[in-house]
Amino acid sequence: MSRRLRVGVFCGCSAGCSEQAPIPRRAIECADIPRCADGFCGRQSSYRRSAVLTIGIGQGERTISRISRLGVNRVELEVGQVGELLAVDGRPHWPLLGRVLRNGPESDWTPGQLIACNIDRQIRRGEIIDVDARRVLAVPAGMDEGWALQMPLRWPLLHAALCGGLRLQAGESLLVHQGDGELGLSAIRLAVSLDCSVMAVCADRAGIALALAAGAAETARYDDDWPTLLREHGAVDAVLDFDSGASLEASLPCAKRGARLGALDLSATRPPIAMAWPAFWQRQASLVSLDWSPLRQWHIAECAKAHFLRIDEMGQGTWK
Numbered sequence: 148m149s150r151r152l153r154v155g156v157f158c159g160c161s162a163g164c165s166e167q168a169p170i171p172r173r174a175i176e177c178a179d180i181p182r183c184a185d186g187f188c189g190r191q192s193s194y195r196r197s198a199v200l201t202i203g204i205g206q207g208e209r210t211i212s213r214i215s216r217l218g219v220n221r222v223e224l225e226v227g228q229v230g231e232l233l234a235v236d237g238r239p240h241w242p243l244l245g246r247v248l249r250n251g252p253e254s255d256w257t258p259g260q261l262i263a264c265n266i267d268r269q270i271r272r273g274e275i276i277d278v279d280a281r282r283v284l285a286v287p288a289g290m291d292e293g294w295a296l297q298m299p300l301r302w303p304l305l306h307a308a309l310c311g312g313l314r315l316q317a318g319e320s321l322l323v324h325q326g327d328g329e330l331g332l333s334a335i336r337l338a339v340s341l342d343c344s345v346m347a348v349c350a351d352r353a354g355i356a357l358a359l360a361a362g363a364a365e366t367a368r369y370d371d372d373w374p375t376l377l378r379e380h381g382a383v384d385a386v387l388d389f390d391s392g393a394s395l396e397a398s399l400p401c402a403k404r405g406a407r408l409g410a411l412d413l414s415a416t417r418p419p420i421a422m423a424w425p426a427f428w429q430r431q432a433s434l435v436s437l438d439w440s441p442l443r444q445w446h447i448a449e450c451a452k453a454h455f456l457r458i459d460e461m462g463q464g465t466w467k
Contacts, residue, residue, distance in 0.1 A: 217251035222280040224248055224262065226272055230296035234412060235304060236440040240265045242300045244292060245276075254280035261286040265299040265441055282445045284452055297333065298452055300441075304411070305334050306451035307439035308387065309341070313407045317342035319384040322377065322401055324394045326363060327354025333455075334387055335361040340458045346377050346401070348394070374400045385409065387437075392420035395434075399426050409435035 217223055224245035232239050242265050247256045256262065264283040270276060286295045309315045321338045325331045326347025338345045339362035346365040347358040355366045365380045367373035374397055377383075382403040388394050392410035399422075402408065413420070413436035427434075439447060 217249065217254075217277055219251050219253050220280050221251040221277045222247055222254045222256050222262075222283065223250075223275065223277040226270055226274045226276060227261070228292050228296060229270060229272060230300070233300050233304075235265075235300060236438055236442070237412070238267055240267050240300055240441065241269065242296045242298070243270070244286065244295055248275065251277075251280060256280060256283070256285075261295075263295050263298045282441065282448075284448060287456065297329070298455075299448060301330060301333060302451040302455050303441075303444075303448040304437075304439045305330065305337055306454060307444065307447050308409060308411070308437040309334065309337055311447075312435045312437040313385040313387065313409050315341055315343055315385055320344040320346065320381065322383040322386045322398060323347045323358075323363070324386070324388045324398075325349075325390060326358040326361075326366070327351075328389065330389050332357060332361045335363050336458055337454070338362075340454070340461070346380065346383060348373050348377075374398065377401050382406070395420060396422050399423060399430065399432070402430055402432055404430050404432075406430060406432045407435055408432055409437045411437050413437070 224247050226243055226245045228244040230242035232241055234240070242263065244261060244263050247258050247260045247262060249258065250256055262283045263286050264278050266276070266278065284298050286298070309321075313321075315321060315338060321334075321343050323331050323334050323338070323345060324347075326335060327349040331347065331349075335345050335347060335358060345363045346367075347355075347363040348367050348369060349355045349358050350369060352368070355368065358366050365377060367376045378401050383401055383406065384403055385407045386395060386398045386402060386409065388398070388408075388410040390410070392408075392413050395408045395410060398408065410420070413434070422434075441448070
């Protein structure tokens with residue numbers, strides 16, 4: 148089987164575009180790589196395109212050289228680990244870990260340093276890519292890779308959901324659905340660190356054990372009459388649902404007057420969620436679509452990282 152040589156160009160613009168298109172040989176020889184505004188992805192950008200030379204077929208395809216200079220605020224890295232897809236800001240994103248190879252003119256990351264970031268296209272381990280140096284996080288020494296992969300997407304999303312969308316305050320109570328999943332367990336830890344009382348609904352007894360270990364005060368299984376069981380322990384100030392609002396209607400009996408009911412990416416739910424609106428209005432509740440934008444709200448990722456590392460220092464979480 149013959150080997151295939153493919154020359155392409157990745158946009159690398161500030162909008163996170165991953166368009167790829169052939170470029171003229173003259174452009175490669177002269178490193179005269181056009182900007183985004185010149186017509187490949189149609190987005191205006193100050194970043195230069197990065198030409199890449201790849202050789203191979205299918206899964207064996209590998210980047211073997213990179214042509215042209217990096218943009219002003221770009222950092223080049225070799226991909227080490229890629230996490231699971233997570234829809235954020237209405238777009239698919241993948242968290243990744245990588246080692247720094249080189250910096251752009253205004254980037255000062257240490258070569259060889261392990262950093263975490265996210266990308267909106269699928270990539271493979273071993274690929275060499277360049278990302279915005281202002282939207283990456285340094286991975287602390289000794290951190291488990293599984294936890295490190297949560298830093299660039301899951302932690303900011305939860306921090307934006309609890310501290311921003313649901314406006315959770317110390318002394319309040321929170322009901323977490325899917326409390327035995329990765330997002331649910333991290334949400335419990337974050338809420339406990341904010342001095343909030345947490346109730347969690349889980350799939351089974353093993354999930355209940357995980358939720359209690361994370362700090363939940365009360366738990367119930369979905370197979371039980373969980374609204375009645377949890378209501379006996381008092382109503383909650385906020386409800387967090389990771390399943391596009393599927394459990395919000397059933398959570399109304401557990402909600403206080405003026406409670407905030409939130410779900411991830413609620414605006415993308417089709418058809419609209421089911422809700423007992425008379426009871427909803429009677430409780431003067433509010434409905435919140437929880438989301439986070441890596442492009443417009445990257446500062447939240449920095450805040451979330453600092454917060455979760457404090458959780459570990461206080462012994463409320465483990466990532467080592």
